[in-house]
Amino acid sequence: MRETDDGELTLRWSGRVSLTPRILFVNIFALALLAGGFFYLDSYRSRIVDSRVAQASREVRLIAEAMRSVQPARRDALALRLARDTGARLRLYDEAGTLISDTRSLGLRNVVLKDPDKQDWGQGAARFLDAMIDTVVGTPRAPLYRERSAGFDWPDVRTARNTETAPATVWRAPDRTPVITAAAAISGLKGVQGVVMTTMNATDITQTVRVERFRLSVVLLIVAIVSILLSLFLARTIVRPLRRLARAAVRVRLGRAREVVVPRLPTRRDEVGMLARALSDMSLALRARIDATEAFAADVAHEMKNPLASLRSAVEGLSRVRDPELQERLLAIVRDDVHRMDRLITDISEASRLDAQLSRAKFEPVDIGAMLDALLAQRDDRGIERGIRLRFDHRKSDRLIVMGEGSRLERVFENLVDNAVSFSPDGGLITIAAARDQDELVIKVEDEGPGVPEEAREQVFSRFQSLRPESEEFGKHSGLGLAIARTIVEGHQGSIVVESREDRLSGARFVVTLPLRDRR
Structure with missing residues (x-):
């Protein structure tokens, strides 16, 4: 894994693979670990075989002692009885390795190796599975069991005769079942009198392992089917909605935002549902932003058209008019239209850049009380038209500090x-008037004008929507002042509204609310 620039971790290779195969791979990998039980059965079989080998070695010692304790004439009867009790084939050899007795020749055929060519297909499949697992786990392959004519051709007989021990050997029958042979010397006063050898076909070991393997296979198959179905269900519940969301996002990117309905998946309360609703809200916000941009562009074109038409008419009139007085009047119209367009373009430029600039602005502590004092002092110094008076009411002891951009807040007021x-x-x-209200600063600006009708109190904050007094000269305001003020205030996590005055006198009251820096 590698660490990206934003500190998040991402995988080098799995990000290129779809979620469905990744979910399947994880679950199937867990099943593969469960399938390791097949190889455990091979270890289980080896332990059983080792136990049987040790048992065969002990039994052949006891059989040799029993043969030594009876008369040679009674050994055949004893061999038959012991062969029936142990399930093994007994053979007696003299000290020269010559066969002198065999329970099979005496009529007891209790050890018969099966011909694999005469078995059904199920046994063939089981043998193939045995061979495959033995190959995978690297199990040593036992030598093939074949009958031998001479006694010393058997390694166990030869070893028992020479060392007087009880060796045992594991062989492989044609049907892949284990054959265990063991031999022990029959000792007497004059030394070794002969050797007894037992042969046992341990088919029960192979049968036990195959039964357990079959049961494990059934369990593994059921678990695999359930796991795959659950994986597909999980992939469907995750991948399908993600693909729907991706297709909707692509359509939005291609410019079809108005036609796209991003699924909200209201019934899902998981992360996919949260993502769907977030994308839906984002697309709605994007659609609203696109609509606002288009409306703003249309409004700009409309607002620019009027002064341009007036300017063109005045310029065309100048080329035809020869009267100096009329020319001066037309030049005055041109100057007014140019000033109007300059003011309009300046306000439009600021309004269009406000959102982006406020999102990048670094807010600092701003003393609203000092800023308003300075603003009103500048107004008084320049002189206010028509004898209008300004008054600032606030308590000098209050610290009216907010976090913001001073020049922008000054533009609001x-x-x-x-x-x-x-x-x-x-x-x-x-x-x-400015005063603290718990954790907020409330600034109220009241006038004695006609006020704002209740039905138009939200409209006055729209771009190019302005209810101007009839006495005001046309084109003196762009209709963007209050819209710019609201954008700036909301960019400072505040609010601005217009309402009627509390003293029931005529006039409007604009209320600006901003969060204080030192919240209590």
């Missing part, structure tokens, strides 16, 4: 004051 001045009557009073 400049726009509100400009708006109040334009609607105030001659000699009217504009009151600005």
Whole structure:
């Protein structure tokens, strides 16, 4: 794994593989670990065979002692009885390795090796599976069991005769079942009198292992089917909605946002549902932003068309008019239209860049009280038209500190004051009040104008939507001042509304709410 620039971890290779095969692979890998039980059965079989070898060695010692204790004439009867009890074939050899007695020749055929060519297909399949597992786990292959004519051709007989021990050997029958032979010397006063050898076909070991393997296979098959079905179900519940969301996102990217309905998956309460609803909300916000941009572009074109038409008409008139007085009037119209377009373009440029600039702005502590004092002092120094008065009400002891961008916040209150001045009557009073309200700073700007009708109180904050006084000269305002003010305030996590005055006098009250820096 490698670490990306944003600190998240990503996989080098699995990110190139679809989720469905990845889910299947994880679950099938767990099943492969379960399938390791097949190889455990091989170890289990080896332990049983080792136990049987040790048992055969002990039994042949006891048989040799029993043969030594009876008369040679009674050995055949004893051999038959012991062969029936142990399930083994007994052979007696003299000290020269010559066969002198065989329970098979005496009529007891209790050890008969099966011909694999005469067995059904199920046994053949089992033998093939045995061989495959032995090859995979590297199990040593026992030598093939074949009858031998001379006694010393058997390694166990030869070893027992020479060392007087009880060796045992594991052989492989044609049907892959184990054959265990063991031999022990019959000792007397004059030394070794002969050797007894036992032969046992341990088919029960192979049968036990195959039965357990079959049971494990059935369990593994059932678990595999259930695991695959659950994996497909899990992949379907994850991959299918993700693909739907991806297709919807592609359509949005291709510019078909209005036609796309991103599935919200309301019934899902998991991460996929959260992602679906987040993408749906994002697409709706994108659609609203696109609609607002298009409406803004249409409004800009409309607002620019009027001064351009007036400017073109005045310019065309200048080429035909020879009267100096009329020419001066037309030039005045040109100047007004140019100023109007310059103001309009400046406001449009600022309004279009506000969101992006505020998202990147570094907020610093701003003293709203000091800023409003300076703003009103500048207004008084420049002089206010029509004798309008300004008053700032606030407690000097209050620290009206907010986190923000000072120049932008100053633009908010400049726009509100400009708006109040334009609607105030001659000699009217504009009151600005600032006070703390718990964790917020509330600034109220009141005028004595006609006020804002209740049905138009939200409309006045729309771009190019302005209810101007009839006495105001046309084109003096762009209709963007209040829209810019709301954008700036909301960019500072605040709010701005317009309401009626509490004293029931005529006029409007704009209320700006901003979060204080030192919240209690």
